[in-house]
Amino acid sequence: MEILLNYFENIPSHHRVIIIISGLTFFWIIEGLIPLYKFSYKKWRHAIPNLFFNLTLMLVNLPLAFMLLKTADWVIENNFGLINWLPEMPLWFYGILGLICLDFFGAYLPHLIEHKVKPLWMIHLVHHTDHKVDTTTANRHHPIESVIRFFFTLFGVFVVGAPIGLVMLYQSLSVVATQFNHANIQLPKKLDKLLSYIIVSPDMHKVHHHYVMPYTDSNYGNIFSIWDRLLGTYKELDTDKIVYGVDVFPDEKKNGNIIELLKQPFQKYQK
Numbered sequence: 250m251e252i253l254l255n256y257f258e259n260i261p262s263h264h265r266v267i268i269i270i271s272g273l274t275f276f277w278i279i280e281g282l283i284p285l286y287k288f289s290y291k292k293w294r295h296a297i298p299n300l301f302f303n304l305t306l307m308l309v310n311l312p313l314a315f316m317l318l319k320t321a322d323w324v325i326e327n328n329f330g331l332i333n334w335l336p337e338m339p340l341w342f343y344g345i346l347g348l349i350c351l352d353f354f355g356a357y358l359p360h361l362i363e364h365k366v367k368p369l370w371m372i373h374l375v376h377h378t379d380h381k382v383d384t385t386t387a388n389r390h391h392p393i394e395s396v397i398r399f400f401f402t403l404f405g406v407f408v409v410g411a412p413i414g415l416v417m418l419y420q421s422l423s424v425v426a427t428q429f430n431h432a433n434i435q436l437p438k439k440l441d442k443l444l445s446y447i448i449v450s451p452d453m454h455k456v457h458h459h460y461v462m463p464y465t466d467s468n469y470g471n472i473f474s475i476w477d478r479l480l481g482t483y484k485e486l487d488t489d490k491i492v493y494g495v496d497v498f499p500d501e502k503k504n505g506n507i508i509e510l511l512k513q514p515f516q517k518y519q520k
Contacts, residue, residue: 250341257421258414262311265421269307269388272425276384276432285435285451285488288381298507299385302375306388309395310420320406321413330410344418347411349473351419354405356471359398361482364466369397372514377465378504380494382458383433388424391514426472430454449474456486460494 288295324330332347363373375391390398406416430449444450449470457468467484470477477483494504503509 250344253418254340254344254412254414256414257417258412260417260421262314265311265417266307268421269303269424272428273303273384273387276428276434280383280433283435285433285455288383288433290381292383295381295383295505296385298505298510299379299389301507302390302392302510303385303388305392306390306395309392310399313399316403317406317416318413320403321411321416324407324410325412328410330408333410344415347409347415348419348422349475350409351402351405351411351416352423352470352472353476354408355398355402355419356423357469357476358405359401360469360471363394363397364469368514369394372397374495374498375510375513377458377495378498378510378513379458380501380504381433382431382455382493384428384431387427387431391511393514423471430471445474446478447474448472449477452488453483453485455488455491456484458491458493459486460492460496464491465495 324333328334331350332343335346338346360373363369372391372394375394376386376389379386379389402416402420405411411419426449430451431454432451434451436444436451438452441450441452445453449468449472453468453474454470456464459465464484464486467482468474468477469482474483494501498504498513
């Protein structure tokens with residue numbers, strides 16, 4: 250754990266980009282070998298709007314990273330935050346506890362709120378209007394949502410009291426985890442179920458992308474499944490019954506157009 254934290258404390262920006270691209274490439278290849286659904290689509294064409302939003306995510310996060318650094322430095326200097334107020338513990342446990350807490354504030358909590366607050370839901374809809382969920386869907390977020398999620402993460406760093414090495418490790422794991430659980434891959438059912446007791450597995454997250462309630466409002470987690478299980482938002486649904494998209498924005502052609510997606514949060518949806 251010490252080696253990991255030391256590396257991520259000083260991780261160069263281009264290494265973070267390499268992690269994003271490597272994850273996408275890896276799961277893109279695996280999808281071709283063991284697909285969950287055999288989509289009848291041109292994969293590259295489908296990926297274009299999703300990769301555009303992956304790019305906007307990086308453009309939002311990289312320049313704002315200094316705020317994470319300043320906040321992380323402050324909490325350590327002032328011994329502030331949840332994990333700093335606990336009794337002394339082994340470094341590995343400190344790291345895992347910090348990651349679990351950051352996952353709550355940086356992923357689970359904003360995701361839950363986005364589903365419950367109408368204006369935020371309209372912004373988050375860009376993510377849900379993908380009719381062919383695969384690994385490129387992972388960071389298909391409107392730029393406004395990228396900003397919102399960044400500040401939730403910043404708030405999490407402050408409350409948790411995380412050092413910058415742990416913050417950068419969390420962000421890297423978060424990217425790879427979301428690429429994994431969105432990937433159109435078919436794992437053995439028993440393996441997927443076993444994984445879902447600890448992390449968000451592909452089958453678990455696919456339920457969240459079912460087009461109608463109550464499944465859309467479930468399985469909000471990103472890295473760890475603990476928060477969905479503890480807070481009662483965990484649901485299961487056979488993957489054969491899952492239909493992607495949202496019923497209020499059913500036009501697949503528009504939902505694959507970058508301009509339409511940028512305008513989507515400001516449009517009226519079909520009832």
